[in-house]
Amino acid sequence: MGIIIGSLEQGLIFAIMALGVFIAFRILNYPDLSVDGSFPMGAAISALLIVKGTNPFIALIFSGIFGGVAGLITGLLNTRAKIDGLLAGILTMTALYSVNLKIMGTSNLSLFRKNTIFTPLNNLKPQLTQLFGNSEWLSWVNQWINTIVLFLFILLIKKIIDWFLQTDLGLAIRATGDNPAMIKSLGVNTDNSTLIGLILSNALVGLSGGMMAQYQGYSDVQMGIGMIVIGLASVIIGQVIFGSKSIKRSTFAVIGGAIIYRIVIAISLYLPWLSPTDMKLITAFLVILSLTLPQHSKIGKNIFWQKRKVNKKNYHAQQISTENN
Amino acid sequence: MLRVENVSKTFNVNTVNEKRALNNINLKLHQGDFVTVIGTNGAGKSTLMNAIAGVFNIDSGTILVDGKDVTKLKESQRAKYIGRVFQNPLAGTSPNMTIEENLAMAYKRGQKRGLRLALNNQKKEFFKSSLELLELNLESRLQQKVGLLSGGERQALSLLMATFTKPKVLLLDEHTAALDPKRAELINKLTKKIVQNEKLTTLMITHNMEHALKLGNRLIMMHQGEIILELDELQKKKMTIKELIDAFEKLRGEQFALDSAVLG
Numbered sequence: 001m002g003i004i005i006g007s008l009e010q011g012l013i014f015a016i017m018a019l020g021v022f023i024a025f026r027i028l029n030y031p032d033l034s035v036d037g038s039f040p041m042g043a044a045i046s047a048l049l050i051v052k053g054t055n056p057f058i059a060l061i062f063s064g065i066f067g068g069v070a071g072l073i074t075g076l077l078n079t080r081a082k083i084d085g086l087l088a089g090i091l092t093m094t095a096l097y098s099v100n101l102k103i104m105g106t107s108n109l110s111l112f113r114k115n116t117i118f119t120p121l122n123n124l125k126p127q128l129t130q131l132f133g134n135s136e137w138l139s140w141v142n143q144w145i146n147t148i149v150l151f152l153f154i155l156l157i158k159k160i161i162d163w164f165l166q167t168d169l170g171l172a173i174r175a176t177g178d179n180p181a182m183i184k185s186l187g188v189n190t191d192n193s194t195l196i197g198l199i200l201s202n203a204l205v206g207l208s209g210g211m212m213a214q215y216q217g218y219s220d221v222q223m224g225i226g227m228i229v230i231g232l233a234s235v236i237i238g239q240v241i242f243g244s245k246s247i248k249r250s251t252f253a254v255i256g257g258a259i260i261y262r263i264v265i266a267i268s269l270y271l272p273w274l275s276p277t278d279m280k281l282i283t284a285f286l287v288i289l290s291l292t293l294p295q296h297s298k299i300g301k302n303i304f305w306q307k308r309k310v311n312k313k314n315y316h317a318q319q320i321s322t323e324n325n
Numbered sequence: 326m327l328r329v330e331n332v333s334k335t336f337n338v339n340t341v342n343e344k345r346a347l348n349n350i351n352l353k354l355h356q357g358d359f360v361t362v363i364g365t366n367g368a369g370k371s372t373l374m375n376a377i378a379g380v381f382n383i384d385s386g387t388i389l390v391d392g393k394d395v396t397k398l399k400e401s402q403r404a405k406y407i408g409r410v411f412q413n414p415l416a417g418t419s420p421n422m423t424i425e426e427n428l429a430m431a432y433k434r435g436q437k438r439g440l441r442l443a444l445n446n447q448k449k450e451f452f453k454s455s456l457e458l459l460e461l462n463l464e465s466r467l468q469q470k471v472g473l474l475s476g477g478e479r480q481a482l483s484l485l486m487a488t489f490t491k492p493k494v495l496l497l498d499e500h501t502a503a504l505d506p507k508r509a510e511l512i513n514k515l516t517k518k519i520v521q522n523e524k525l526t527t528l529m530i531t532h533n534m535e536h537a538l539k540l541g542n543r544l545i546m547m548h549q550g551e552i553i554l555e556l557d558e559l560q561k562k563k564m565t566i567k568e569l570i571d572a573f574e575k576l577r578g579e580q581f582a583l584d585s586a587v588l589g
């Protein structure tokens with residue numbers, strides 16, 4: 001049980017990062033690799049501020065803000081300096097590695113015995129026991145309380161993203177990824193909408209990094225390596241399983257994908273013939289599998305959720321989208 | 326309403342590919358004018374529209390919309406005044422967004438986009454009644470993704486999106502060329518209806534001589550970056566398809582002779 005709960009908790013934290021990746025890759029259609037730098041940056045900022053005695057919630061807000069700044073830099077490199085999108089992200093990521101080391105002053109900063117955003121929850125547990133006495137029900141609550149609170153928090157973030165992507169500005173950002181020439185002809189400066197999208201995306205990633213540092217009790221300069229692939233794995237696995245019919249469904253799918261990814265990893269680490277060092281290999285394999293599976297099986301774009309209507313119109317749409325690619 | 330004064334544009338300056346696409350173009354459209362544009366391939370028709378829409382900077386000349394000098398404005402800043410429909414039905418709409426979302430984006434043409442929900446009941450009602458005009462029953466499919474629509478349906482939607490905010494100038498670049506004859510006819514009918522209803526000042530490129538004569542009140546013919554023929558309302562009424570085709574073939578013959586001279 002402990003393993004499942006642990007994976008759920010981690011999955012929920014990674015889900016925020018995956019939502020950021022979703023916004024860059026799927027909404028903006030921008031292959032943003034700065035994630036590998038903005039995630040540890042969020043962690044570094046949270047760790048530094050907490051060590052300096054800042055309230056952990058305030059520290060978390062700063063993790064988000066600094067993540068956003070990282071996104072802004074990538075965006076400026078791309079839209080103002082006209083550097084290729086992929087390269088802009090790699091440059092930011094590379095630069096941030098040194099910056100993160102500077103922020104922390106060391107490669108690993110421990111939060112041992114420091115207050116984190118999880119401290120109030122942990123303090124609540126003995127209080128609850130005092131109030132209600134020891135019961136099976138209560139030990140269940142104590143075991144799951146982190147998961148539940150995290151879940152509610154992610155739900156809130158999902159709702160905010162869903163709302164944002166339905167506003168006039170959100171629509172413009174979505175169209176920037178979908179048909180930039182068209183939204184330009186409607187008077188939108190796509191450079192600006194790209195910037196806003198990348199800021200939002202990396203702010204979520206930074207937030208997720210900050211939470212992860214507070215969750216595991218330390219920040220490590222290496223903790224961002226391969227983050228982008230984990231994020232992509234979550235997005236892709238989620239969309240294969242839960243579909244992407246609408247924005248609401250897509251964000252739901254990303255969260256689901258992040259959790260499933262964590263559980264799959266946890267289970268595979270349990271298998272005797274796999275070791276923790278195989279994790280990246282498994283991740284890459286998962287991504288490849290979910291990328292190729294839908295095309296080669298007759299299952300279609302999505303396994304469980306979308307009602308498949310194979311009619312002429314869908315066929316036509318698929319043709320259009322292949323023509324587009 | 327639209328004034329194009331001494332506009333020139335050369336592509337790939339100082340290279341072997343140097344191409345003078347627009348050569349001192351002058352054109353004046355009054356409020357409600359509907360001008361059809363014909364001309365050989367590479368005559369500069371699309372380039373003229375791109376210049377008006379602000380896709381690139383022109384080398385010299387001035388462009389005025391509704392008395393306002395827009396020459397220095399970027400494409401996105403001119404969008405407020407200019408509606409456009411392209412040849413490619415995929416160009417004018419966002420395929421992964423719904424019909425109502427596409428309309429909501431067009432509804433905000435040239436305006437600041439903030440953090441208000443893009444859709445509300447009032448807008449949806451307006452979109453429905455606008456879509457009814459198309460008689461394609463799209464009003465019952467508001468929440469479908471545009472990628473699911475046929476080319477003709479998408480082009481009709483593009484036309485609506487380009488016009489229902491009543492832009493000062495409407496630019497149509499062979500917007501029926503990619504459609505089968507029946508759907509092309511439909512889009513032409515809609516174009517006529519919408520332009521008349523909204524009294525839009527319109528410039529329409531077509532390779533179809535019949536459409537060029539049937540639609541609009543004026544006609545221009547372009548060749549090698551210049552306007553070589555202009556018909557006013559009266560002249561256009563008198564012009565027959567045969568005369569127009571003859572004039573056009575004469576040009577094409579010249580072009581052909583020119584090309585073979587170069588090749589030979």
Ligand SMILES: Nc1ncnc2c1ncn2[C@@H]1O[C@H](COP(=O)(O)OP(=O)(O)OP(=O)(O)O)[C@@H](O)[C@H]1O
Binds near residue numbers: 336337345364370
């Ligand atoms: N962006 C560009 N860069 C370089 N050359 C261009 C560019 N746009 C157009 N041209 C050239 O300018 C000339 C005019 O092109 P334009 O597209 O305006 O022709 P057109 O009249 O629209 O022709 P068609 O009927 O084939 O659409 C062509 O020789 C074309 O190759």
Ligand SMILES: [Mg+2]
Binds near residue numbers: 370371372
């Ligand atoms: Mg053209």
